[in-house]
Amino acid sequence: MNENEVRSSKRAYLAGPYALWIAVFTILPLIVILKYALTGADGHFTLDNMTAIFSPIHVKAMWFSLKIAVGCTVFCILLSYPMVLAMKHLGLGRKSFSLFVIILPMWMNFILRILAWQMILSNNGILNLFLTKLGFEPVQIANTSAAIMIGVVYDYLPYMILPVYTAIMEINEDLIEAAKDLGAGSFTVFRKVIFPLSVPGLLSGTVMVFVPSMTSFVISDILGGGKLQLIGNVIEQEFTTGNNWNMGSGLSVALMVFVLISMAFTVKNEDQGRESVIW
């Protein structure tokens, strides 16, 4: 072992405090929630809290959450690509100003922004005011799943735009030029060069949009009028109004397993790309 190797193995000890932090505040809490999930109110071992996820009312909430999450992810992807390509086309790409425009809205509290959407979308709200002024029929989307969908897409869109943006801006311009010189049209360039090279960004974005949109409860609370329940709402109520911590923990663990399974595939693919292109 030479001197530099000794130094490097000593350097690993710098991670000591962080290792301790992970043990105490990441791993132990997960063990505790698992313990709650596997015990009943009487303190005995049971699988009832976990299998409760398969009861009809919970299956319904899970299914609805899944639909919202998949829809939200798809809409975010469909909205992000034209956005990034338009920014690139107008040469706004390398300027940090364009990123700034996308990040800035996050500095207004998200609950207030969702409440503003409630005002925009309500039956006699701002959107319908405009529609009737322009001579269109008013739309009735307040308290529907469409309103929730608009809310989640709005809230998580920046988390898709940013990684896709980072990935696309890093593409070597020569590759695109070469494809064009060889006779590829814009669409072929996108399909054969830009899109494949943007996949790591797309996957990071998907992870960052899918999980939160599936598990949020505030957006569905406000825009769904309290009638449409995501799995997040069900779990939250077990802890607040229901006061059944074991059941809430059981559903949380079941949700976590579901999320991990659906993410395992994505992250596995991501590993083959680059480390992380989140921002």
Place this chain on the structure above:
Amino acid sequence: MKRLKDILSGIYIGFIALILYAPILVLIVLSFNDSRSRVTWGGFTLNWYVTLFSNKQILEALVTTVILALASSAVAVLVGVPGALGIHAMSKKKYKAFMTLTNIPMLNADIVTGIALMLWLVHFIPLGFGSVLLAHITFNIPYVILSVMPRIQQMNVSVYEATRDLGAGPVYSFFKVLLPEIMPGIISGFFMAFTMSMDDFVITYFTKGAGVNTLSTLIYGQIRKGIKPEMYALSTLIFIFVSLILTAFNVFSEKRKAKTLKEYENY
């Protein structure tokens, strides 16, 4: 053809910007609305900006939110930066294991992270500012590590080794060589952690207990009774304040980029 593409690109960017900023515009307008109701316009007023400064509840929540964000991001940097340096020096297998553990709070749903922390923390401390702070540090550290790690990987380790071989102590080399190299990663990590802490609702909601409120939890509590108009005024002020800071920061970094480019060309 190119002109048409320019116009379409402009229109599309405008459309997305409209979606992103429409609710913000609504909130700013409400902060000047001379009516306690959200649906009627009662004329222009600056009143809420005045009464804001005598609203103890909102000011307390603001102070709590800012202190929480500053303290949690600072501790996240103090634990996360040495953490990243240490993980980087590990064998490939350990490196992978640590990075997977780092990703847990990022991949896990906030609601699960919040509940798990609450169930664990409640065993040894009363829920309050302390438990929220511990929770925020926990979800902030990964942001610091993930933004510092690429910097460490890009860094030329030989420079550090060379200073050490030439007799510089580890502390001296750290401050003179390592730290300046990874500083941009630390700054962006701190900034991201700060933003995430300011904007968090779910994890704070589950770990806070009674008595403590951040702006997010205070707003959530007001939804049923109606949001206090002072809250719109405060949000508008925060929004303008942050826009100014970020603009200044942007102008500054663009200028510096231009300057370093010029110096480079002079060689």
